[in-house]
Amino acid sequence: MLKNVVKSQLFSSTSRRCCSNKVRNWPKIIFSGIQPTGTLHLGNYFGAVDKWKQLVDCSDGDVILSVVDLHAITLPQDPKHLHSGILHMTASLVACGIDPEKCILFQQSKVPQHALFGWVLGTLTTMTRLYHFPQYKEKTETLKDIPLGLFTYPVLQAADILLYKSTQVPIGGDQVQHLHLAQHLVHTFNNKYGVTFPIPEYIVEAHSGAGRIKSLREPEKKMSKSHADPKSRIEITDTPEQILSKIKKAVTDFTSSVKYDPENRPGVSNLIDIHALAVGQN
Known part of the structure; x- marks a missing residue:
């Protein structure tokens, strides 16, 4: 199918110039x-x-x-x-x-x-x-x-x-x-x-935490494959022991209560997002 898709009439001389958008x-x-x-x-x-x-x-x-x-x-x-x-x-x-x-x-x-x-x-x-x-x-x-x-x-x-x-x-x-x-x-x-x-x-799922997973070391930034610190991300090949260690070392704050507040408490909110997605909750 890929070959058929690529063989489109991209530069066909039969294409007509359009004066307005045509509904197709x-x-x-x-x-x-x-x-x-x-x-x-x-x-x-x-x-x-x-x-x-x-x-x-x-x-x-x-x-x-x-x-x-x-x-x-x-x-x-x-x-x-x-x-x-x-x-x-x-x-x-x-x-x-x-x-x-x-x-x-x-x-x-x-x-x-x-x-x-x-x-x-x-x-x-x-x-x-x-x-x-x-x-x-x-x-x-x-x-x-x-x-x-x-x-x-x-x-x-x-x-x-x-x-x-x-x-x-x-x-x-x-x-x-x-x-x-x-x-x-x-x-x-x-x-x-x-x-x-x-x-x-x-x-785009604007209300899903899936698009907001942040770095474990810098929760103001996205989780990234290219970040220099491997503790900033949980990779799909990590062992349970590695995942536990990274979560324990994740940057949060000095408040003991757990509250979802991405703007003021990005580290804690990021961990809540990760947990919710992992267990299939919104």
């Missing part, structure tokens, strides 16, 4: 991806992978999931470690319940159209728009030499989504601005070359 019944296609760096942690699992599993099992459309290794190389990577990471991430997703018999699970760089279409969309994107992405500012704070790929990766992300004419994209709250770029590029492309892509909509 686009087939439901859900797309999402994850970088093959580090080991999956609870934030990844509850915030993304568990939702993917539900979509794969219950969706009435096609679900396409990608191990996005092209995004990983926006920062320096050891080739051997990256190759191992791709295999490890794929195995982790399958172990977490992603059934490749029910969805498409593939390696991004194996489909060269991602890079090709990313270049095309880059000609329709302005530098001013990309400068406003908070993730770019956050990731470049500690870098002396900033890779161009880090600056343009939202464009490649848009290419990932649009290449398969995706209609829905499950994302975290911090990725909404990235999808807005994809939507903007759909309008630009369709108005210039003819109606070619649907406008992708995002799937």
Whole structure:
């Protein structure tokens, strides 16, 4: 099916220029991806992978999931470690319940159209728009030499989504601005070359703690695979003893009572979120 999806009439000469949006019944296609760096942690699992599993099992459309290794190389990577990471991430997703018999699970760089279409969309994107992405500012704070790929990766992300004419994209709250770029590029492309892509909509569970799992060491920040301190995250491969140790050492506060207050007591609230998700409660 992947081959059929990629062979779209992306640059067909028969496409007509559009003067206004045309209503089409686009087939439901859900797309999402994850970088093959580090080991999956609870934030990844509850915030993304568990939702993917539900979509794969219950969706009435096609679900396409990608191990996005092209995004990983926006920062320096050891080739051997990256190759191992791709295999490890794929195995982790399958172990977490992603059934490749029910969805498409593939390696991004194996489909060269991602890079090709990313270049095309880059000609329709302005530098001013990309400068406003908070993730770019956050990731470049500690870098002396900033890779161009880090600056343009939202464009490649848009290419990932649009290449398969995706209609829905499950994302975290911090990725909404990235999808807005994809939507903007759909309008630009369709108005210039003819109606070619649907406008992708995002799937965000605003009231779920799954999208708010924070670092155990810095509860003001997201739990991250790239954090220097391994005690900041609970990885899916951790032993029960390691999990217990990390929870005991998690940063909280000096108040003995247990109260859910993310704004004033982020450490305690983070542990409550983790416990609630682990036992299946809201």
